[in-house]
Amino acid sequence: xxxxxxxxxQYLTSYKKYIVGTFILNVLSALFNVFSFALLIPILKxxxxxxxxxxxxxxxxxxxxxxNEQIKYIGEAAKNNLFYYSQxxxxxxxQATTLLILGLGLSLLTLLKTGAxxxxxxxLMPIKSGIVRDIRxxxxxxxxSLPLSYFTDERKGDILTRMSTDVNExxxxxxxxLDMIIKNPILILVYIIxxxxxxxxxxxxxxLVVPFLALGIGRIGKKLKNKSxxxxxxxxxxxxxxxxxxxxxxxxxxxxAEEKMKDRFIAVNNEYxxxxxxxxxxxxxxxxxxxxxxxxMIVIVLWFGGYLIFSQHSSFDASTFIFFLVILxxxxxxxxxxxxxxYSIQKGMASLERINKILDAENNIKEIENAVEIDDLHxxxxxxxxxxxxNESHKVLQxxxxxxxxxxxxxxxxxxxxxxxxxxxxxxRYHDIQEGQxxxxxxxxxxxxxHSLRSLIGNVNxxxxxxxxTVFNNIAFGLEENKDGYTKEELRKRVIEAAKxxxxxxxxxxxxxxxxxxxxxxxxxxxxxxxxRISIARAILKNPPILILxxxxxxxxxxxxRLVQDALERLMKSRTTIAIAHRLSTIKNADCIYVLHEGKIxxxxxxxxxIAQNGYYKRLNDMQQL
Numbered sequence: 001x002x003x004x005x006x007x008x009x010q011y012l013t014s015y016k017k018y019i020v021g022t023f024i025l026n027v028l029s030a031l032f033n034v035f036s037f038a039l040l041i042p043i044l045k046x047x048x049x050x051x052x053x054x055x056x057x058x059x060x061x062x063x064x065x066x067x068n069e070q071i072k073y074i075g076e077a078a079k080n081n082l083f084y085y086s087q088x089x090x091x092x093x094x095q096a097t098t099l100l101i102l103g104l105g106l107s108l109l110t111l112l113k114t115g116a117x118x119x120x121x122x123x124l125m126p127i128k129s130g131i132v133r134d135i136r137x138x139x140x141x142x143x144x145s146l147p148l149s150y151f152t153d154e155r156k157g158d159i160l161t162r163m164s165t166d167v168n169e170x171x172x173x174x175x176x177x178l179d180m181i182i183k184n185p186i187l188i189l190v191y192i193i194x195x196x197x198x199x200x201x202x203x204x205x206x207x208l209v210v211p212f213l214a215l216g217i218g219r220i221g222k223k224l225k226n227k228s229x230x231x232x233x234x235x236x237x238x239x240x241x242x243x244x245x246x247x248x249x250x251x252x253x254x255x256x257a258e259e260k261m262k263d264r265f266i267a268v269n270n271e272y273x274x275x276x277x278x279x280x281x282x283x284x285x286x287x288x289x290x291x292x293x294x295x296x297m298i299v300i301v302l303w304f305g306g307y308l309i310f311s312q313h314s315s316f317d318a319s320t321f322i323f324f325l326v327i328l329x330x331x332x333x334x335x336x337x338x339x340x341x342x343y344s345i346q347k348g349m350a351s352l353e354r355i356n357k358i359l360d361a362e363n364n365i366k367e368i369e370n371a372v373e374i375d376d377l378h379x380x381x382x383x384x385x386x387x388x389x390x391n392e393s394h395k396v397l398q399x400x401x402x403x404x405x406x407x408x409x410x411x412x413x414x415x416x417x418x419x420x421x422x423x424x425x426x427x428x429r430y431h432d433i434q435e436g437q438x439x440x441x442x443x444x445x446x447x448x449x450x451h452s453l454r455s456l457i458g459n460v461n462x463x464x465x466x467x468x469x470t471v472f473n474n475i476a477f478g479l480e481e482n483k484d485g486y487t488k489e490e491l492r493k494r495v496i497e498a499a500k501x502x503x504x505x506x507x508x509x510x511x512x513x514x515x516x517x518x519x520x521x522x523x524x525x526x527x528x529x530x531x532x533r534i535s536i537a538r539a540i541l542k543n544p545p546i547l548i549l550x551x552x553x554x555x556x557x558x559x560x561x562r563l564v565q566d567a568l569e570r571l572m573k574s575r576t577t578i579a580i581a582h583r584l585s586t587i588k589n590a591d592c593i594y595v596l597h598e599g600k601i602x603x604x605x606x607x608x609x610x611i612a613q614n615g616y617y618k619r620l621n622d623m624q625q626l
Contacts, residue, residue: 007352008174011131019182022123025116026183030190032113037326038082039106057084124178132171135355139163142358147365148430149390157240162358165239166351173348176337180345184334191331198324202308206301206328231279231350234272241265279347301328365429371449377456377545377576379441380405381427386436388419388426396422397599400436402592406545409577411587413620414596420580423596424548427578428454458544460568462551464531466523471508472515474523475499475537494541502537502567504530529564536567547572549579584621593617 012019058077089098143159151159195203245252245261252261305321386400397419404410412420425431426438429445438445445453466474475495479486486494495515499505507530511517523531539547549568565586581587588607595603595610595617603610603617610617 007356008131008170008177011134012127014134015127015130018123018127022120022127022178022182023186025120025123026186027190029113029116029120030187032109032116033187033330034190034194034327036106036109036113037323037330039102039109040326041082041320041323057081120183124175124182127178128171128175131174132167135167135170136163139167139355139358142361146361146363147432148425150361152390155236155240157243158236159358160243161236161239162351162354166354169351170348170355173345173351177345177348180338184337187334188331191327191334194327195324195331198320198327199305202301202305202324205304206297231272231275234268234275236354238265238268238272241268297332298325298329301325365432365450367450368447372443372447373449373452374440374443374456375452377406377440381546381576381578382437382439382442383423383426384437384439386423386426386433386438388422388431388433388435390431395599397426400601402594402601402604404576404578405591406576407574408591409572409579409589411579411581411590411593412596413581413584413587413593413617418596419599420596421550424550424578424580427546427548428457428459456544457546457548458539458542459548459550460532460536460539460571464523464528464535466519466526466531466534468518468521470513470516470518471511471534474519474534475515475541477538478542495537498537498541499534501540501570502533503563504533504537504567507533532564533567536564536571540571545576547575547577549577549581551580551582584617584624595620 058080061077086098086102089101093101139162192203195206241261241264245265252258302325305324309318309321381404383400383402386397387395388397389395400423402410412423414420422431426433427445429450432446440448440453440456467477472492472495475498476491479491492515496505499508499515508515508517517525519525519531519534523534526534549572579587579590584607587593590607592604593607593610594601595615597616603613603615605613611621
């Protein structure tokens with residue numbers, strides 16, 4: 001529980017004024033509640049005519065005695081003067097009118113109490129909703145900052161579950177915990193002081209019974225956190241399967257695997273139901289157990305207090321004892337809320353652990369202080385003795401040495417798994433190398449600002465990644481009007497120019513809303529060639545000095561490939577280009593071709609030179625010709 005408060009402390013600092021406000025209002029609510037119940041004593045005495053004592057006014061303060069004695073005196077004065085004013089009202093207006101006046105006073109105090117209670121609860125709402133917003137925003141920022149290697153070991157469905165279901169669990173826990181650390185302790189403290197003021201003997205006896213209540217509640221929630229963690233893991237599995245099903249629905253139907261996928265989901269869903277049911281049963285047991293134990297405590301105190309009154313050994317009368325019981329019963333609800341909060345916090349701790357697994361993930365792509373800012377490629381890109389591995393057991397790249405002069409086009413070829421895509425991912429620092437150096441104009445990229453480094457590089461990948469937005473916004477994805485120095489009209493003009501260069505303008509204008517047409521989820525409303533040409537237009541608009549092409553035409557039909565290849569040639573003009581290609585016909589004109597095999601450069605040279613060497617490249621070329 002303490003760990004939970006420490007974890008959310010960082011989020012509470014922004015909401016100090018709301019915390020102070022809800023604290024003050026809850027103190028007022030507790031005091032008004034006590035005062036409203038205190039009015040029951042004279043009302044009961046008037047109704048049952050059990051008090052013949054004549055009361056005289058007492059001064060509210062005294063200069064004599066210690067601090068504790070002064071506090072005790074003030075309590076006695078408040079009790080005496082309450083009866084004194086009641087008697088004065090009876091003498092002046094009669095019993096019926098006095099009863100009405102006291103009833104109106106009780107109504108007013110109740111109104112003030114409920115108003116303060118509402119204000120205290122309302123002050124918690126900005127805190128609860130704000131913390132949930134802050135956590136989601138922090139997760140999203142962290143996801144954007146993490147290296148690509150992190151997501152190779154994590155399932156997307158699990159990450160989405162942590163951002164939705166787990167955050168909602170933390171939201172519920174925060175609501176309970178804030179009640180626990182602000183409202184409930186205030187109520188309990190005020191009620192305990194009131195009980196001691198009425199009768200310290202009876203209050204001490206009551207406290208001998210309370211530990212049994214706490215013991216009964218504690219036994220129920222002992223293993224709730226571990227169970228809740230298991231429930232969240234099962235729900236993540238189900239969510240991941242749903243995400244995989246939506247992404248692979250075409251394959252599922254093609255292989256008639258509906259029953260197989262259904263059985264997998266049903267198994268996970270049933271296991272989630274079973275685990276969630278056990279947690280819910282354990283959590284729902286809190287209220288009836290605490291209700292029974294609380295009633296048992298009231299019965300015991302009722303017996304003991306009655307015994308003292310009947311034996312005439314008590315310092316209070318029957319009406320005061322009823323007031324004591326009312327306050328004692330009122331203290332039960334905050335105690336029950338504390339027990340419920342304990343269960344909710346245990347569930348929230350389980351979810352918070354899953355969330356912190358993302359937030360505490362180490363980002364090994366670090367930017368040094370006073371990093372070098374670069375704005376262009378002036379000379380060359382060099383990879384010097386570069387080796388890289390995703391894990392220590394196997395090197396993906398070994399001793400890579402290559403240079404790309406400004407304005408040159410080089411190509412990387414080789415079988416699948418030879419390390420081509422990994423190599424080009426190292427240049428924009430999507431991963432960091434373990435050995436060697438990557439230099440731009442003689443400067444190690446690890447000393448450069450990551451933002452300025454990546455601003456030099458444009459990417460066109462085999463899979464054209466588009467967002468569920470308009471054609472215009474997908475092409476202008478890397479730019480913003482006003483922020484990047486463009487007016488809306490200028491940006492639109494540049495987008496259209498980029499689309500024309502990419503051979504995309506004609507088919508875009510043929511769509512129902514032109515550039516304002518939504519492309520659908522991941523561009524599903526477009527063909528492969530159309531998606532690729534839009535991604536090329538996006539790269540053209542960015543106008544980067546370095547261009548990385550990762551098998552940009554390998555998944556296209558002949559006509560689409562011709563259109564895309566034409567667009568690529570326009571894009572590559574006057575740019576430094578690194579191209580990955582399976583189709584060797586597309587890179588024959590490259591200034592230098594590097595052949596990779598099992599993470600090593602085994603051959604390099606122009607197309608004609610490599611054919612003449614009669615080595616690995618020629619075998620690849622002959623197989624494609626065949």
